[in-house]
Amino acid sequence: MPTTSAPDEHLRLEGIGVSFGAVNVIPSLDLSVRKGEMVAFLGPSGCGKTTTLRIIAGLNKPSRGSIMVGGRDITHLPIHDRDMGMVFQSYALFPHMDVSHNVQFGLQMRNVPAREAEKRAAQALEMVQLGHLAHRKPKELSGGQQQRVALARALVIEPSILLLDEPLSNLDAKLRDEMRVQIRALQQQSGITAVFVTHDQVEALSMCDRVVVMRGGHVEQFGTPTEVYERPATAFVANFVGRTNRLKGALTAEGILTGAGQQLRSATRLPAGAVDILVRPHRIRLQETGEADNKVQGTVSTITFIGDLVQYGVSVGGEEIVVEEATRRGRSPLAAGDSVTLGWSAEDTLIYPAGEK
Amino acid sequence: MSAAPALPRAWRDGQLAVLLLLPIALINAIGFILPVLNLARYSFNRSRIGGGIEQVFTWENWVGLLSDPFYLELVLNSVWISLAITLTTLVVSYPIALYLHRASGSWRTFLTVLVISPLLTSAVVRTYGWIAILTDDGPVVSAIKALGLPAPSLMFNIKGVFIGLTEILMPYMILALMAGFGRLDPRVEEAARTLGATPARTFRKVILPLTLPGIALGCLLCFVLAVSSFITPKLMGGGRVFLLATEIYDQAIVTLNWPLASTLSILVLIVFGAALWAYSAVLRRLD
Structure with missing residues (x-):
């Protein structure tokens, strides 16, 4: 039975579990994310953070449990009907389309008229300061620029949730700092609910409203960055964060x-x-x-x-x-x-x- | 002696490259270029009764060929059937290649070996296999008859050639497709799905465009193999299917008209050239 939920709850995971044969990769996961907040899934590799993100996107199927968005059960909704904007670690831009058409793709799939799609894509690219590169192919862009195109492509459809899978791990240190600030600013401007997967505690603590520290498929602690750092719930959290x-x-x-x-x-x-x-x-x-x-x-x-x-x-x-x-x-x-x-x-x-x- | 080491070094490397390329260049010159030039020469010679070749320069073969509706139809027929076979091969091979591309580990290795294994037996053996399967009292026709349907004739006509060649060309098509599937990243497909594309639209807007290089390569390869295929049309066509390769054989071996056979061969080369041009045009557009 669902426990009492916060009035501004947007995303809710209830008893999400993943098993491969007899192996419980994720035993049972409960989580509640508020509207407009940015939550980090933080943990070492293999802790289930990316799997959980992919379950929210519909790219992986949970063995049990349910996913609610805005009070609606989307557990069995196909990927293309979920209205999620996802930014992949490898950016996953369409190599055969120019930057503008990459950003327009989601709008075309929503049958937005061509001229409006073009206009909105241009605005989204302006938002990530890439308006001048609209007609380049992805392979002609640097890693940081590709990252921003991926962000624009995910945001232009005004998704119900923005999902970010280790979006900064392929960038060099200086660019990573810049993108951290930029992603956070964009998320706050648009007031979008976001889930951010990372193994980097600095990213999690500096960008997100709340942090879910995960290990071995379960939540070790879910709290604000200060709580997680100052009052780690377990020795693992204390060791992993800081x-x-x-x-x-x-x-x-x-x-x-x-x-x-x-x-x-x-x-x-x-x-x-x-x-x-x-x-x-x-x-x-x-x-x-x-x-x-x-x-x-x-x-x-x-x-x-x-x-x-x-x-x-x-x-x-x-x-x-x-x-x-x-x-x-x-x-x-x-x-x-x-x-x-x-x-x-x-x-x-x-x-x-x-x-x- | 460190005055100018760069130039001699590059020169030495160039020499080495020439040396390494020499054997294959020689083999190609003797085994391919010379015979083709010879063929081109024969096509301007005159044939004598009984297989003789008169060493004169004449346009007779070319004029005769291009003005005879039989040969015109033969060329068009060959090209048309080969294109149809290529397309059919593509349609039946594409899902297999896509599945193989996505499979992983020992399952993928096993399936790949399975796909390639027909190449271990010669096309002759496989053609006889198809004859046994498709012949009038073979399993396929018997099964259709058992269902109470009118018995089709699948052997010694174009249908048999079509079925046999399609299967024989499939391993080549699958390998070529897989070689061209390199750009297909599963994350890109996932990105399309999260952006709201249904599986069908993901296929049309992302998977298909990204696999076009493989499709172009596979089609070129299979078209060339289909146009030049000889054994399968000869055995399965039962002398009633006339294609370029079988006609060249008949002219060279049966009628002993080498100049005409040479002219037809050069014509096939021109068709190949056109196919190659079409292929590179497609690749240029993709870039």
């Missing part, structure tokens, strides 16, 4: 004890037992002089200069803790072998039952 230190320890009546015997405090409540302790490298202060919830002594073992960051490897009772600090000019850097006092707060000490990956 860098983190991981220490073994035990939760006892007295508090948390690390393997090396230090006592730590955490804001998280858990039943007693073996735990994994996770702390983000940049939340640790390297030379703690004041009060801190958690203070440990260590020795600097490695120093790596990364440009905007300096990464220190600090050995604490036989375990290595990574600490990151912003590079500051004129500050005498530490040397390997120096003794340091690490400090961090209880809120930044995330604990999870041991063994969770």
Whole structure:
């Protein structure tokens, strides 16, 4: 039975499952996406994020469950009746048509009169700053330009949902940053509901209203970028979204004890037992002089200069803790072998039952 | 000696290329170009009774050929039947090639071997196979009779030649189509579907245009093979189907009129030239 849905819900997945023979690729997936929001499916390859996207588009058939768009069940609707705009990782432009006809294709399929289709395609191309390339063939365009044509082609039909399958992974770093901003701007201008598949946490956190972190065909956490980063629901999420230190320890009546015997405090409540302790490298202060919830002594073992960051490897009772600090000019850097006092707060000490990956 | 290494290097590479191309150039010159030139020469010689060739220059063969309605009909007939066979072969081969293109793994390998396997037996054997199947008391005619329908005559007429040649040409067509299907990316088909194209419109607007290079190649290949096919029309036509290749055989071996046979052969070459021109025109338009 459908649970209560948000009043502005647009897309809803209910018990979506995929099985190949006896293998459950996706056991059962529930998800609710609001109208006008951009949601990222984030996870490692093989987590089922692309399969789920393709199920929404109708390109893959779910073994069970249903898909609702705007309250209407579209589970058994053929692909061409679903009204989705999809941007493929490889762009999938029609190589035998020029840019303008690529963009017009969806309009032609909707039997829009030729002159109007041409006009709307020109507007869509103007929107992605490619109006001047309307008569080029796709192979004459750069990767970034092809990407924008694919975006224009998907948006011009004013689809009910925009689906993006790793759209930026074939672009170089600089172009990726530009396209990230541009796609987000276009999505917000048009107020379209969008689902964005990516394995890149930066894309997911920076572009999307909410992030679905997936693993092994199920949802690990569904929340805003801040929630996912600051309050990861599982150790997997903490590890996958952002860098983190991981220490073994035990939760006892007295508090948390690390393997090396230090006592730590955490804001998280858990039943007693073996735990994994996770702390983000940049939340640790390297030379703690004041009060801190958690203070440990260590020795600097490695120093790596990364440009905007300096990464220190600090050995604490036989375990290595990574600490990151912003590079500051004129500050005498530490040397390997120096003794340091690490400090961090209880809120930044995330604990999870041991063994969770 | 590093003064000018670039030029001698390029020159050496050029020499190597010539050296590597020489054997095939020689074989082609001796085995193909010379005989064709010889044929062209014979077509301007006069034939004597009993197979002799009179070494004079004459337009007789060409004039006779072009003014005789029998030969005009023969050429048109051959071209027309070959085109029809090519088209039929295309229609029956296209779905197979598309399926093979989309299949993957060992299933694809197995099916590809299955498609190619007819080429392991000679066209003669396969033609006799078709004769056994299509003959008046063969399985096909018997089955039609058993259904109470009037028995068709499928052997020793154009129908038999048509059926036999279509099957014999299918492996070539399928291989040529598959070779030309490279541009067909499944993602592009999916893109068309998500943009609202029904399967039929996806086929017409995306799959068909993208597979045209393969279609053109397959049609050229099968048309050329059909026009020049000899064994199948000879055996299955039972002497009642007159095509260019069989007529050349009859003129050269039965009537011993080599100049006329040569003239017909050159005519076939001209037809091939026209087919090649049409093919490259299609490719130019696609580009």
